[in-house]
Amino acid sequence: MQSLFNAAAQKLGDANLMADEQPGRIVKFGLGLEFDGFRLCGAPVLEVVFSGKARLIALEVAPSLVYSYGEPNKDFGLREAMIQAFSSLGKTAITHSGSRIWTFLDLSELEIPPFCQFRFWRQDAGQEMDHEAIEFQLGQKLEQLKVTGKGLKVNLCSM
Amino acid sequence: MKASGEFEQQIQRLYALLADSGAEVKWNDHILDPDNPSQLRQIDVTIRRDGVLTLVECRQHKSRQDVQWIEELMGRRISLAAHAVIAVSSSGFTAGARAKASKHGVILRDLQQLSDREIVSWGLRVALTLFIYHYS
Numbered sequence: 001m002q003s004l005f006n007a008a009a010q011k012l013g014d015a016n017l018m019a020d021e022q023p024g025r026i027v028k029f030g031l032g033l034e035f036d037g038f039r040l041c042g043a044p045v046l047e048v049v050f051s052g053k054a055r056l057i058a059l060e061v062a063p064s065l066v067y068s069y070g071e072p073n074k075d076f077g078l079r080e081a082m083i084q085a086f087s088s089l090g091k092t093a094i095t096h097s098g099s100r101i102w103t104f105l106d107l108s109e110l111e112i113p114p115f116c117q118f119r120f121w122r123q124d125a126g127q128e129m130d131h132e133a134i135e136f137q138l139g140q141k142l143e144q145l146k147v148t149g150k151g152l153k154v155n156l157c158s159m
Numbered sequence: 160m161k162a163s164g165e166f167e168q169q170i171q172r173l174y175a176l177l178a179d180s181g182a183e184v185k186w187n188d189h190i191l192d193p194d195n196p197s198q199l200r201q202i203d204v205t206i207r208r209d210g211v212l213t214l215v216e217c218r219q220h221k222s223r224q225d226v227q228w229i230e231e232l233m234g235r236r237i238s239l240a241a242h243a244v245i246a247v248s249s250s251g252f253t254a255g256a257r258a259k260a261s262k263h264g265v266i267l268r269d270l271q272q273l274s275d276r277e278i279v280s281w282g283l284r285v286a287l288t289l290f291i292y293h294y295s
Contacts, residue, residue, distance in 0.1 A: 009292055052294050059289040084284055094285050098264070101285060115294045124286040 004050050007033055009117055012054055026055045057116070061086045090137065094123070100130045108139025166219045166249050169270050173215075173247075174204065176278045182208040190239055200239060211284060214239065217247040217270070224248045226255040233263050247273070 011031050030051035038045045069081040086092040090106030105121065112118060123129075177184040184206050189199040204215035216232060218224055229246065236244040245266040246252075252260070252267050260267050 005294065008294065012292065055293045055295070057291050057293050059291065061287040061289060082284070086287055089287075089289075092287070094287070096284065110289070112291060113293070117292045117294075118289065119292050120290050122288045122290065124288070125284065129285065 004033065004048065005115075005117055007031060008050060008052075008054065009119060013119075024055065024057075026053050028053050061089050061092065099128065100132045101125075102132050103134045104137070105134065106137040108137050166270070169249075169273075170203075170217055173217075173270075173273070173278055177204065177206055182206045192238060193240065194238055200235065202235075202239075211243075212239070212241045214241045214244040215247060216244065217249075219249045221250060223251045223253045224256055225253045226259045229256045229259045229263070229265050229267075232265050233259075236265070 008029055008031060011029055012027060028051075030049070033048045033050065035045050035048065069083075082096040084094045084096070086094075090109045091104065092106045093104050095102040095104075101123075103123065107118065110118065174184065174186055184204065185202075186204055188202045188205040190202060190205065192198040192200050202214050203217045206213040206215065214232075214236065216235075218228065224246070229252075232244045232246055235241070243264070243266060245268060246260065247268050247270050249270045251269055257267060259265070
């Protein structure tokens with residue numbers, strides 16, 4: 001079942017059907033998968049046809065706290081090191097030093113409704129930022145993560 | 160800033176988007192100068208969100224904005240203890256202004272090219288959005 005959803009998501013991604021990231025957009029899909037040696041109730045399953053609709057849902061994560069670090073007598077706005085804590089998403093935090101950021105994405109407690117799949121995330125800033133590193137925390141609810149792209153240091157942690 | 164016509168409409172778009180984003184937004188704000196409390200400093204738009212103060216200054220001129228304006232904004236950010244300053248111009252910036260702004264962290268934007276999404280994210284530092292597929 002999991003591979004069926006993965007295949008559907010792969011197809012949607014490959015076809016760039018969700019490329020414009022429009023939340024609420026519904027895309028119809030259909031695919032056939034051939035299996036080799038897969039049996040169900042003793043009977044061989046040769047092919048599965050999987051079709052349906054996929055809708056892109058956006059979950060905005062609000063930062064609950066912003067910490068800044070620096071000399072005590074320095075104004076908040078002038079301190080270079082700053083941490084945005086997204087406590088509604090576990091220990092997720094974005095650490096800033098000037099225009100450089102480190103992202104820790106804690107997906108271990110992410111509540112995903114039935115028949116839903118986490119696909120990607122987006123970070124928006126008012127200015128160009130340099131991504132220094134990205135780290136993920138996975139858990140039982142999200143055991144696998146496929147990372148695509150180059151040029152970033154990515155650390156995967158699991159519980 | 161004197162605004163008129165299309166420029167004014169663009170500024171109103173900017174203000175409306177910011178106001179809807181949940182930030183505390185003030186148009187034509189006046190902030191006490193900490194170095195000279197008897198003086199108020201006029202700012203086109205101030206955005207306060209999560210303890211972060213962002214200043215937005217807008218200019219409508221025929222010629223591109225030069226390094227002098229950028230230096231004014233650098234000083235303004237320091238003296239008003241703002242976290243960021245965004246310079247919005249209807250006519251672009253000179254190469255010298257761009258170099259100076261890049262070196263000293265002044266954010267430059269061309270009013271015509273500003274997307275709604277970017278405006279909403281101002282002052283947020285980094286907004287985080289997760290995307291999931293829901294199958295039915």
